[in-house]
Amino acid sequence: MDQRAQDATTLALDQAIATLGETGLQAAAIHQGTMVVNTVAGIADVSTGTPVTPDTLFPIFSMSKGVTATIVHRLVERGVLACDEPLARWWPAFAAYGKEGITVRHALSHRTGLQTFKNLDRSEYPSLDATGRNLKEATPDYAPGASMGYHGMTFGTLLGKVIEGATGKPFARVLHDEVTGPLGIPDLYCGVPDVPAVTNRIAALLPGGIPDSATGLVQMTDAERAPLAVTAAKRGKREFQTGCMPAGGIITNAASIVRMYGAMREPGLDGVRMLTPETIANATVPYFGADGRHIEWVGRMGLGYVIGGSAHLGCGVVIPSPWADSFGHTGLGGSLAMYCPSRDLAVALTKNALMPGRLECHTWDLVMRAITGALALPYEA
Numbered sequence: 001m002d003q004r005a006q007d008a009t010t011l012a013l014d015q016a017i018a019t020l021g022e023t024g025l026q027a028a029a030i031h032q033g034t035m036v037v038n039t040v041a042g043i044a045d046v047s048t049g050t051p052v053t054p055d056t057l058f059p060i061f062s063m064s065k066g067v068t069a070t071i072v073h074r075l076v077e078r079g080v081l082a083c084d085e086p087l088a089r090w091w092p093a094f095a096a097y098g099k100e101g102i103t104v105r106h107a108l109s110h111r112t113g114l115q116t117f118k119n120l121d122r123s124e125y126p127s128l129d130a131t132g133r134n135l136k137e138a139t140p141d142y143a144p145g146a147s148m149g150y151h152g153m154t155f156g157t158l159l160g161k162v163i164e165g166a167t168g169k170p171f172a173r174v175l176h177d178e179v180t181g182p183l184g185i186p187d188l189y190c191g192v193p194d195v196p197a198v199t200n201r202i203a204a205l206l207p208g209g210i211p212d213s214a215t216g217l218v219q220m221t222d223a224e225r226a227p228l229a230v231t232a233a234k235r236g237k238r239e240f241q242t243g244c245m246p247a248g249g250i251i252t253n254a255a256s257i258v259r260m261y262g263a264m265r266e267p268g269l270d271g272v273r274m275l276t277p278e279t280i281a282n283a284t285v286p287y288f289g290a291d292g293r294h295i296e297w298v299g300r301m302g303l304g305y306v307i308g309g310s311a312h313l314g315c316g317v318v319i320p321s322p323w324a325d326s327f328g329h330t331g332l333g334g335s336l337a338m339y340c341p342s343r344d345l346a347v348a349l350t351k352n353a354l355m356p357g358r359l360e361c362h363t364w365d366l367v368m369r370a371i372t373g374a375l376a377l378p379y380e381a
Contacts, residue, residue: 020212059348147293286302
């Protein structure tokens with residue numbers, strides 16, 4: 001560890017709890033191939049007072065997309081998949097109702113015309129088979145590439161079904177084969193084992209608290225808090241923890257997810273490199289719809305990753321960093337992880353207090369400024 005960076009980040013987490021309405025937090029960073037930060041603060045479960053530890057597990061919501069995208073890109077590198085082949089090559093039934101032209105690239109860049117599941121009860125979301133049946137019968141809202149809009153949950157089903165079809169393996173097995181196994185990550189799951197040794201470590205989600213008035217941030221309204229409370233309760237159910245949702249269901253901790261991003265560096269991490277520089281360069285070209293539309297909450301989205309140098313349109317924080325070559329993904333409520341090749345820095349933040357969009361990235365900003373300041377890295381474009 002870098003003690004200066006560790007101390008500065010711990011202080012930032014404490015500040016976020018004291019002033020931004022956070023409850024439990026983890027942060028980790030790898031710089032130049034070395035873990036320089038792995039710290040925690042706060043409470044994992046307010047009903048029991050259980051503190052956060054490095055082993056606490058957090059649902060990371062759409063940070064999962066960065067993991068799923070990484071698997072796709074690794075398979076493309078080896079020729080198992082191709083970005084411009086139709087999803088229906090590996091999922092023939094998907095071609096129905098005008099979907100034969102939808103490609104892996106369209107899915108990675110949120111341009112398939114299938115932004116949401118229609119007429120599907122949310123209780124079915126943890127089943128890749130159920131969500132796959134829904135999309136098999138769906139009709140796109142627009143032609144592939146014609147427009148762009150965030151595929152909140154469909155992203156994971158579109159790519160998850162193709163990953164399974166191309167490899168002949170369940171998604172969770174491919175996750176192990178491509179990411180957690182090679183990197184020796186014990187605690188990154190798309191479907192946690194239903195055993196107390198794992199499930200008892202999952203933090204309890206809750207809506208965020210009240211920001212200190214000195215921050216200038218206005219507290220959540222009842223209208224903002226209500227859906228977050230529903231999400232927190234739903235994601236605490238065992239079926240959502242053990243199910244397979246490649247777009248938003250991964251459960252992990254900061255020290256685990258940061259290893260995946262830390263292994264994006266050209267020399268790799270502990271002998272393992274996730275993606276080549278050429279793949280990263282291709283994956284971090286910004287995409288837009290043919291009509292000029294981009295993702296509703298960020299201006300720069302590549303092939304499965306949020307790209308640096310773009311302000312979060314809800315809270316104004318530049319994510320994942322001001323550095324244009326950085327890439328990663330946010331998660332509902334304000335979790336985030338990223339890697340920046342030019343700074344050789346990977347950072348991850350996991351948390352249990354869910355914030356609305358206008359509040360969700362302020363803790364990330366505190367953490368990034370603490371880490372870069374301690375490492376003498378200029379936090380600017």
